[in-house]
Amino acid sequence: MTPPSPLSPALSDFSGFSDNSSLSGDDTYIITCYNRLQDAIATLRDEVVRARILHRPSEPLPWAPQLHLLVHFGEHRPLLFRHKLRVNPEIFDDILDLISGHPIFHNNLNNSQLPIAIQLAIFLNRAGHYGNSISLLDVSQWAGVSVGSVVNCTNRVMVALLDQHDAFMGFPPHDSRDFELAQRYSAQASTCPEWQNGILAVDGTTVDLFATPGFFHQAFYDRKSKYSLGCQVSFYLFATVKKLT
Template sequence: MHSSRYREPRNTLPCGLSYLHHVLLKSKAGRPDHFRQNLRVSPATFDKLVKELERDPVFFNDSNHPQLPVEQQLAVALYRFGHNGNAASVQAVANWAGLGKGTVHLITRRILTAVLRPGFMQSAVRMPTPEEKEQAKRWVKKHSCHAWRHGWCFVDGTLIPLDQRPTWYGESYFDRKCNYSLNFQVCSRCPCLFFSF
C-alpha cells in the first residue's frame, strides 16, 4: 500500500465519441445556431478568438508533451464556461469533448492564462470611438425612449453560477437566489460590447 497508494487496481474510464468534433466540423459550417448553443459565441467570433490566442506562448511547449490544437482547447473552455449545474461538471465536459478530466483542467487553465494577459485584454476590449458613440446614440433614439439618447453606455450586473461551493470563504459566494455564484458587472455601449481583433 505504501508503494502504490491504491488498494484496488485502477482502471481507465472508456471514452465515448466526442461531440466536440461534430460541433467544430459540422455545426460550425452548417448550423451556426447549434454552434452558438454549445459554445455561446458565433463561428466568426470563435475564429477571431482562435486567431488571436494561438500566438500565446502558453500553447507552445516541447514536443514530448504535444497539445491539442488551440481551436479544440478554446471550444472545450467555452463549452465549460457556457454551462452550469450538472452540465458544467468536469466529468460532463470531459464526456462532451472525449477527453480526460485532467485535460479539461489543463485546457481551462491555458485559455484563462492567454485571455487574461494584458496584451490580449488591451487589443480585444476597448472603449468606442466618438463616431461609434454617436452611432449608438442614434440606435438608442430609434429603438428606445428619445430621452435616453445620450445614454450610450450601460452597466449591467449578472450572476455567474458556480458548479460547486468555493473552498475558501464559500459562504461569501452564496447569493440571493440560493446558488454559489460570482457577481459579474458589464459596462458597455448600447446595443453590445465592443471587441476588436
C-alpha cells in the same frame, strides 16, 4: 505505528537490540512480526504515492466525443455551433487567430498539448453554460478528454485571453454608429435620468434584506425568491468624451 501490546519493559526501544540473544522466544517473535508489518505498510505507502489511479475498473468507460460535430455545425448549422460555444463560427476563428501565438500553448514536454482549437472549444463550452449541465465530467465526455485536460485547457485559454485584454475590450469612437446605437439603447433601458447619456452599464450584485420591507415590498422581491437591493454601476461616457474632444 506502535508495537502491539502487551510488551515487555525491555522492548520500549527496538533500535537498541542488535543482538536478540537476551530476548525470549515470544519477544523475538513479536519483534519479527512487527518489523514485517512495518515493511508491508512502507511498501504499500510507496505504491500509493507512485500510483495515479487507485482504482481501475474492469470495463473502461466508453468515450463518444462530439467535437467533430462542430466542424459540420460551423459550415451548415451555425445556430447549433453558437448553442454549444456561444459564439458564431467566424468569431471563433478570430479568437483562435489572436491567441494561437501565445507561449502558454507551447512547451518542451514529451506529451504535446491538445490542438489550440480544441482547447478553445472546451473553454467556450464551459464559459457559456452553468449549473449541473456543465460539470467537469460532462465536458470531458463531450470532448473525449480527461477531467484534468478540461481544467488545463480552461486555465490556458484564460491566460491567453487575459493577455489579449486590450485587443478584445475597447470603446467605440464617439462619432461612430456603434456609439450611437449603444447610447440609444442606454436611453431606452435606463430608469435613472442621470444615466440617459451612458453607453455602458456594468451589472452588479444583490444585497439581501434582513426583513421584508414595510412599504412596496413586492418591488424588492427578486428572481431568487428573496427580498434584496440591486447594485449597478453605469458609465455615461458620452458627455466625458465630448468634453475631451
